[in-house]
Amino acid sequence: MTWIVLWKVMFVVVMIIFALTACLVTVFGAKDIKRMLKALGEESKGLAGDDDSKEN
């Protein structure tokens, strides 16, 4: 396999996988955001008033 063929194949394959990844991340990433904000919202309510706690 020549270098030109290697780079051509790599370019096309990576483009296809990246397009697929972009679709999956767009859809499922939005769901992850909802889940994260819900969990953080509940957590921040629970921690309200505990602002001066010490951390390591």
Added chain:
Amino acid sequence: MTDAVKEAAQEAFSQTNFGAFDWVIVGVYLLISVAIGLYVKRYVSDMVTYIGAGRKVGTWLGVATMTGTELGLITVMYMAQKGFTGGFAAFHMALIAGAATLFVGLTGFIVVPLRKLEVLTIPEFYEKRFSRGIRVLGGVMLAFAGILNMGLFLKVGSMFIVGITGLPSEGEALKIVMVVLLLLVLVYTTMGGMISVILTDYIQFVVLAFGLLVATGIAIATLGWDHIFVTIGEQMGEGGFNPAAEDSAFGWEYILWMTVTAGLVGSAVWPTAVSRALAMESTKALKRQYMWSSVSFAVRFMLPMFWGICAFVYVMTSPEGADLKSLFFPPEGSEAEAMNNLYAMPVFMGRLLPPVMVGLIAAAMIAAFMSTHDSYFLCWSSVITQDIIAPLRGGDLSTKARVKLTRIVIVLIGGYVLYWGMFYKGGEDIWDYMAVSGGIFFTGAFVVLILGIYWKGASTFGALLGLLSGFLMLLGLEPVQKLVGLRYVNAAGENIERLSSAQLGLMVIALAFTTMVVGSLIVPDKNGGLDEKERGAG
């Protein structure tokens, strides 16, 4: 640069398709980003939330934020420069980056043990494994190298905006763009911390991913798939494809250096990537995040390189790009100074893409610029707060004080970035500047992390020697090289470099490894080492 060249450059830059409506698109995007920062401020309850998003990031969001951070405008610019000067041979870096990230995803190399220890930063690991002193030293080196590393981000990002929008490349426009972008990033990063960073990363991912694919399709349709390869072959010879060829811009030393920097360090040691790993909800999600991100890690190098290659082909062969050829490659014997080739890709994109599309790509690139800046600001400022100031005060710092301190440090780093972008005069390749400045931290950290995690015999004294070795990377910066005689101009007027950045980097890593092993054997710790569970074995 002479006045005639300046005029020719301005004339060439003004031929962009970027118009008023494109400015509106960019403006709307920026407003949305700032609004997100203000909105999510309500969720910031403690430092784990502020700098780690409460460790509640799922796999897909993790992929988006990892990509959003690592696919910054600075990456796009310097990788386009690599493609412009090195042709398809530069693709070896993309191959290495993708393969190394996949390796980390499959094995959990370094990042899984760190996540299991529930540390927020790499220096925090140093304290758990070695001592508080090593944490502070590691924090100082990390912050120093990291802040130095991002010194040119603002300037290079602004060069892209100037290039694609057709703003004047000389004069005040570049400075104004730098200040405005900086202020916007500072507002939403100081407000929302990691949560706003992750949300803007997600938006950036969506806009940028599809924008990259469409723009690449337009470039291929315009220049011709075969024509691109044929032109590189004609202009660059075998060196345009084979990175190890004699006439290549790279060579074996460079490939080996890239295996470390663009490969393992970029995915498993570089703090902004690691901070994403440490924000994941579980080690299983973390490994999945890395496996999927391996594609993005290859793409973040490969696509900008391809744009740089297309810009080169456009400049060298297209009748419409003839005016650019004399700017970037002045005829031999001419006294005209060549235009900085960082401008080649954005100017090309400004002419290639139709109105609206060019606005969307510019917005996506500004998003890329902002998401990298916010992550870096947050990362270095949290290291200064958590790993330098707080330990030096014996950990006696309230949550409120830490968040406030982190915000102040973010603003101070912003001031430095503005200053450095305006006044640093080093002439090295941007990627090489970044590899060298980042190397001050990662050459030592790479060794200390690997040996600290996987070798029970690693000791505090060994870690100290390993970390300190990283300071030798300062010898790779162009002004320092000139000062100590490693780089000079000979009698024939040629630029002579006695030690390349790749050679220096590999030597420093070998030195860090040797000193850490020898130091650990000479002065061992009484107790130490992670157990099997903490190392992530099995």
